Amino acid sequence: MSSSTDLRASENPSDWRFTWEAQSHTPTLRLFLFDLNTKPSCQCTNLEVKLVLEQSLLVVSFFEDEVETSLRVPIPRVLVDVEAPVQFSALDDHIEIKLVLLLPVDHPIGLNFESVLNLSEDYESAPRNVVSDELRTLSMDSGSEVKNLSSMEEVHFYCRNCSNKLTRSLRFFKEMPSVNWREVADNWFGACCCSFGGISEKLVTKYAESYACAAGVCLLSTTSLTLCKDDLVGCKFPDLDSSQDYESELNDAGGSFLIEVTQESGSKHESIVSCENLSQRMQDLDEKFCSLCPRENNPGARLEHEVIEKASNGDSLSYVCHESDITRNMELHNGCHADIKKHIQNHDTECCTHDSSETSPKEPKCGIELLPNQKIFLNGYLGNGFMARSSNLSKDVSWIEFPCPHCSYLLGAYPCINGCSPLDGGVRLLKCYISTCLPVGGSSDLFRNYTLERMFTNQLLESAEDELSFRTVVKDLHTKCPVLQLVLLNPHSWCSTGYCLSTMEPVAKMDIYPTIKVLFSDCSNGTEFQIRNVEEWITKNQADEVYMLASQIKELIEFLESANNVYPPSHSFLQGLLLSSLRR
Template sequence: MSSELGTSENPRKWRFTWEAQSHIPTLRLFLFDQGTKPCIQCKNLKVVLNFERSLLLVSWFEEETEISFRVPVPRVLVDIESPISFRAMEDHIEVKLVLLLPVDHHIVSNFNSILNMSEATSQLFSMDSDIKSLSSRGGVHFYCKSCSTNLTKKPLSSFAEMPSINWREVADNWFGACCCSFGGISEKLVARYANSYSCGEESCLLDATSVILCKDDLVGFEFPDRDGDQNYESEPDCTEDDSINEDMQDAGGNHGRCVCPTVKKEKMSDLSGKLNSLHIQKEPFVDIPGYEIIEKEITVPSLVGMVPVSYFSENVASAPGCCADNRIHVLNHDKEVCMPDTSKISKEQKVTKASEVLANKKSFLNGFLGNIFMARSYNLSKDVEWIKFACPQCSSLLGAYPCADGYAPLDGGVRLFKCYISTCLPVCESGDLFRKYTLERMFTSQLLESAKDELSFRTVVRDLRTKSPVLQIVLLNPNSWCCTGYCLGTEDTVDPVANINLFPAIKVLFSDCSYRTESQIRMIEEWVTKNQADEVYMLDHLISELIVSLEAAMDMYPPSYTFLQGLPLSSLPR
């Protein structure tokens, strides 16, 4: 093959994209550039596989000039005994290789793991893995991924999964399934739980896409002063309202125990140790987050809604049966724990202020402060406004925090998106626990989860503030594998070619609705209704960045493959 190519025939203008589908033992290659029509110009097309060097050699004659280049082959199990299939199309060259096993076969996955290729075959993000990795560090600072600015005053060492904040549903799970009546106790507990919930200092909550930090743990940030309700940070003691205590004492006989609210701020590591060391005997009460169980002079500190349910009832005795020996057994997520029968509570007792939720806490009762990276309709409230949170140094978006009725942040916590922060310096290096988090991968993870839960492959992304549709997404293939790059010339055949890997991705159709007219917006709304499309809400900055990524990924394919049914075809990494 000729090693001298003119400028117009420089092979690096030719782009390659390898693509494989889940469960299909075929690897397909697209070769294309901007000005060549292979079906007309590529005469005597030849494709040869150099298995030892993981290269594909492509050549043809164009006006009596031989054009040739090399294409690196990804790490896959190719069946070298099967013939290579190739053809010249209108705007690209297509090549197909037969594989011994599909790229997502478990044998291939184990092979990749042995070769330390976990980056190429990584699974969706794991909450347990994040918490364990962060906790094992002993202390973690968070940094802006754009400019490496330190965001936290001191290292954080207490990490826990963000608990469910749909308190009404939690109360139903705790009390609604039993045959005995609890009167107004459930509502009182729910109200006290909501009123005592806040983000504590020196602790960090995590959800799938964000870390939630107390505003006082952040460096150099100022928030609006709180107005209105002065009880936002009040610390009521057991004597402020004895209605719950009396109810529980009446229900439990003469055991001398009471349940009372507390908002003491304690490190979660210290608190979990105290809870694990506690042994309660003789008809224990359910340990409700936001309350403390008192017997004699022993007090169990409250978790203030910050620790998952698995921390509770660690050593609480359980007994089989229901409503036996005047005790009621309630499923507390992980275990069954028992409570004294409260069916004897007088119906004439009046609902006291214990069942009243403070105005700035009502948003908790319907889950309005849940996942804000990709919110659902039940996460939204017209009374809660989400404010963008930017880096003080470079002004890059870092996350958001809720604001309502003069409270900012409403719950004292700021959500930092994992794709915009780092856990160490230098950022995105091997020690950075969030280095794999990108906006595209986080969106893909949430999109796949939503498609699984809602049984819908059509999604409309709305602006979190205006509620207008901004982006349409149709999920075509959730299990695609691909890689892309530029072809190599033949002038350097001595130096080894760098290995390339296939990366998991999804293939989607999308439509940018940012600049649609009112009539076009109405058509989109009709499309949503007709197709029962899933609806999600995101910050406008996130949507704009996603659209840029989707448009850039269209370059991976030749023009004839970039549109389907009138919508642009693209892909996103997963």
């Protein structure tokens, strides 16, 4: 084998692209090396491969038209087995090389071996959490983010594009409750028409009655945060004549309680001042049944929602909170699964043998009368503004894109009726478009690792796990037409790509990142016949359907098309769909 110093570099080595690929739990690293203008099986003779591990470099040499060519490929941060033979072959449209690893790329030791062995100065100087976050899947833990934000004295949110301050000072942060209120209530109490006096229907109705976004409070979900429109700086919304009446009626609704937050020497003290109608609401329920399991013992219950409205009161701050009965039950009463199970078993033996009015004689059968706007909430139509499902859609509600008032950069969206102000008074800001501090993307920015690509991948994997479907169609949230067709091939892949280096170019260390492999098809410009075929494909394969804003889908398609180019032509097309990958 000729030494790398004796080889002449090709005239334009950057025409050769490389892509490293590995699969989780498999100790093999595969390299695709290709140039669209070269056919290696015919044009590349005397192929040789040499490992230069002290430089983290792979040197590939061959003769092309009697000219000896050398390609320098950086090796990502992996543990290569130097004693294992290197496998390589020249195929029609690419050169394929396989290296054997001591450990799979996702092994904890393999992910951190440089920092553990203290071999890299840049790892020592860089923040450890930033480095590890880049090499691991995106963690979307809104609970920990709530704790981190609440620990700060005050928080402002900034546009990631222009660093413009978007909000007033915020100090109160809560997790966004589940939008599937009816489903959760049915899971707790059953969907039977007489289950516990129809309590499922009553709880959902009362939840819709008390739902609203309040000034000074930020609600966080996995992909977005919801802010009252009054907390946004420099933003104007169309006025709705009935909005004021709607909010005032919400404030007068029953089931509210007052929490007084007094600020003394920088500390906060909370105490319940009065509870007007809560006990009256729960009076009809059996005492044992009211002792629902605490939230930590039942992670499936996600109705822990508080809506707080701010009022000035001298040196103290007063907040009126509206909560659903199920929330207050879970937080104020201590019970256990055994009591609930026993109560349910006793009830099941008598189910459908009595009128529901006997169980709750003081509660009217007809329920509470809701305002037209409140009825929209009954089936959880309002979501996080990032991704919606068929069960969360309403023909009455439309989503309006919300841009930065300074640079018009997309920040999120809000739900409305007839193009008016936010239906619930809240705007959803997507975490991938905002920052929690300046500079944007700095080590103190809690959302620095969020990107549209990684957020979508996270939701796609969660959907595949929940729905047991690896086929997804993304539809336009406005037109309801299919725009993007996806098939999940491998949820645990790793990838790194770039162009070969010239002879004198220094070798920079390269990371290999977690990805998913997918097949995709852009349906945005499809004919009526093609769209009909996609709809038939959805029905035939029981594909999952999700809805997103058109601009976000367009951005995702650009990601997918760009990632499709990192594979040689023979590996970029399968079953009539394009092969691609997305960062996890």
